[in-house]
Amino acid sequence: MKVVGVDIGRTKIAAGCVSGGGALLASSRIPALSAEGFEMSFAQVLRAIESHLSADVAGIGVCAPGPLDPRRGVILNPPGWPGWRDIPLGDLLREKFGLPVVIDNDANAAGLAEFRFGAGRGFRSVLYITLSTGIGAGIILDGAIYHGRTGLAGEVGHVSVDYRSQVICGCGSRGCIEALCSGAAIAAGYEFDELTRRLGVWMGGLVSVLDPEIVIVGGGLTNLDGLLDRLRATIPAYTVNPYASTLPVEAAALGGEVGVYGAAAIALDALGRV
Numbered sequence: 001m002k003v004v005g006v007d008i009g010r011t012k013i014a015a016g017c018v019s020g021g022g023a024l025l026a027s028s029r030i031p032a033l034s035a036e037g038f039e040m041s042f043a044q045v046l047r048a049i050e051s052h053l054s055a056d057v058a059g060i061g062v063c064a065p066g067p068l069d070p071r072r073g074v075i076l077n078p079p080g081w082p083g084w085r086d087i088p089l090g091d092l093l094r095e096k097f098g099l100p101v102v103i104d105n106d107a108n109a110a111g112l113a114e115f116r117f118g119a120g121r122g123f124r125s126v127l128y129i130t131l132s133t134g135i136g137a138g139i140i141l142d143g144a145i146y147h148g149r150t151g152l153a154g155e156v157g158h159v160s161v162d163y164r165s166q167v168i169c170g171c172g173s174r175g176c177i178e179a180l181c182s183g184a185a186i187a188a189g190y191e192f193d194e195l196t197r198r199l200g201v202w203m204g205g206l207v208s209v210l211d212p213e214i215v216i217v218g219g220g221l222t223n224l225d226g227l228l229d230r231l232r233a234t235i236p237a238y239t240v241n242p243y244a245s246t247l248p249v250e251a252a253a254l255g256g257e258v259g260v261y262g263a264a265a266i267a268l269d270a271l272g273r274v
């Protein structure tokens with residue numbers, strides 16, 4: 001038994017075939033054509049899936065940029081995707097391929113992949129944080145993705161750490177950690193000590209709320225020299241949790257294929273195969 005995982009990104013669609021045990025059997029990448037409108041980019045999604053289909057594929061997992069509704073499998077209105085508004089992607093793919101289809105946002109799926117196959121193996125509650133051009137999280141509580149009431153939980157990038165900040169986030173709010181500490185902020189010349197302190201203060205708050213068994217940090221910024229050590233040093237000072245000094249803070253393990261692993265992980269979970 002295996003599943004097809006599809007990671008719909010802003011520029012590329014990555015797809016792959018993953019075994020029930022989490023082995024990546026094949027993978028591919030094609031352009032997303034996201035600016036070309038719905039018909040063109042949806043055709044690319046179909047192409048990506050078809051290239052990995054075979055008789056023993058039991059389901060399809062899809063991860064995509066939010067906002068989306070994971071319960072109904074509906075893509076709501078991702079920025080930069082003209083024509084992709086209230087698209088019932090789950091139903092469309094089920095009708096086309098006659099297989100179970102599961103959809104979730106890319107950070108949730110990546111968190112589940114690290115929990116199942118990566119740095120979070122052996123833990124039950126995992127806080128996965130991705131630090132790149134944006135900041136997101138996958139919150140795994142007691143072995144399952146925490147979706148919240150409306151399916152939109154985990155938007156940690158839009159937690160404000162400075163309501164007086166002059167920096168207005170893309171979401172319209174003021175002082176969001178994503179606006180202050182994402183890749184775009186670094187490109188604008190943000191100073192490293194201040195960056196890691198802000199991230200550590202913010203993560204300390206998340207640890208106070210969630211008390212995870214491990215924090216896993218993925219995304220391009222994990223390559224910054226000394227980032228994890230600085231976070232490990234800062235988090236305990238900004239959480240009320242007295243055990244935070246023993247909390248593992250580790251780098252993500254799945255690298256560039258985390259999206260495909262994540263899409264496969266949500267499908268395998270839904271099928272009850274892991």
Ligand SMILES: [Zn+2]
Binds near residue numbers: 170
């Ligand atoms: Zn924001």
